Amino acid sequence: MDVYKIKGGKRLQGTIRVSGAKNSAVALIPAAILADSPVTIAGLPEISDVYTLQALVEEIGGKVEMKDGTMTIDPTEIISMPLPNGNVKKLRASYYMMGAMLGKFKHAVIGLPGGCHLGPRPIDQHIKGFEALGAKVENEHGAIYLRADELYGAKIYLDVVSVGATINIMLAAVKAKGKTIIENAAKEPEIIDVATLLSNMGANIKGAGTNVIRIEGVETLHGTKHTIIPDRIETGTHMIMAAAIGDGVTIDNVIPLHVEAVTAKLREMGVKVEVGEEQIFIPKTEKLHAVDVKTLVYPGFPTDLQQPFGVLSTQAEGSSILTDTIYPARFKQIDELRRMNADGRVEGRSAIITGPTELQAATVEATDLRAGAALLIAGLLASGETEIHEIEHIERGYGDIINKLQNLGADINKVKVLTPSSISE
Secondary structure (H helix, E strand, O other): OEEEEEEOOOOEEEEEEOOEOHHHHHHHHHHHOOOOOOEEEEOOOOOHHHHHHHHHHHHOOOEEEEEOOEEEEEOOOOOOOOEOOHHHHHOHHHHHHHHHHHHHHOEEEEEOOOOOOOOOOOOHHHHHHHHHOOOEEEEEOOEEEEEOOOOEOOEEEOOOOOHHHHHHHHHHHOOOEOEEEEEOOOOOHHHHHHHHHHHHOOOEEEOEOEOEEEEEOOOOOOOOEEEOOEOHHHHHHHHHHHHHHEEEEEEEOOOHHHHHHHHHHHHHHOOOOEEOOOEEEEOOOOOOEOOOEEEOOOOOEOHHHHHHHHHHHOOOEEEEEEEEOOOOOOOOHHHHHHHOOOEEEEEOOEEEEEEOOOOEOOEEEOOOHHHHHHHHHHHHHOEOEEEEEOOHHHHOOOOOHHHHHHHOOOEEEEEEOOOHHHHHO
């Protein structure tokens, strides 16, 4: 079993470069299969989710080449075959294959998706959208069967603002006959990124990034070249890390507009944030003040950064209240942080963290991707050697993280440890 070992207390300094956006990548790759000639996507993060999707596309006959973060997908020989389980189960975003396959072939069979366990994240809004476009949707033996004679544009109102549903409906609608209007659409930058790729492939999409998206169906989509946006959650994670234990850290390859909510909260805590065009510099922070944070849909404070932010709150003077309105079950990191001497408790949808406390090393478990990011920061702060287990969660979203942190001066290594089961084998 692989684990991360971190000797904490070393101050970080230097430049760290942000990879391409995970939440864009997992939608851009399925979007590419809608084309009838090769699509090249540059700047992809080198993370397990990207490789899982590559395997899925290859499974259905796509030819995929990946080199230095640039993926070329040749979809000309893709066939409509079921994807009931296997790789589909490894990541939640495999549901984008539903919209893409439905849009391309008018039918699809996709196993119910996997991913991090963050409480209920139903796909009812996706299904509602597919049905509005004329698909018949049935759940048989744990797989979703989508069938349509033809897809027709429709007016779809999302009951909940959902990034996944917004993108999935876009994928299914770009080749449907007539006009589709998605109301109460999500506004995340990743949606604009996917819409940009589809538009460059020949789709007719207006309003991406606003709450009303209009799509005029086209008959064919062609190949193109596209560069992915930087990952705003990775950007925010590094900003929080720099505030916690940095002696001057430059975060490179960023779109500052995408992290304005994080910048505002850090400044409220007493962190200096110097914003350039594509870089953010955070000098050494002398003193942190407790603040209250409420997660909201974009452009509000991202739920994905609530967990790392909780670690920073352990270093702030006073009690911080972090309220997660998106995934109230997303507080599994609090128990792990308490093992490291943090003073935190969960009450309903909120975590209350009192500081400042000196964190101490412990053996902890990354229960999900962003809890893992939180534990990385905690390990960098803690005195002693922290051992993080279940690191595959972290590697789903942070590419080349060990190298990046070592370049800043962190003492972190990935090592193999023997588990009781591997000893008995």
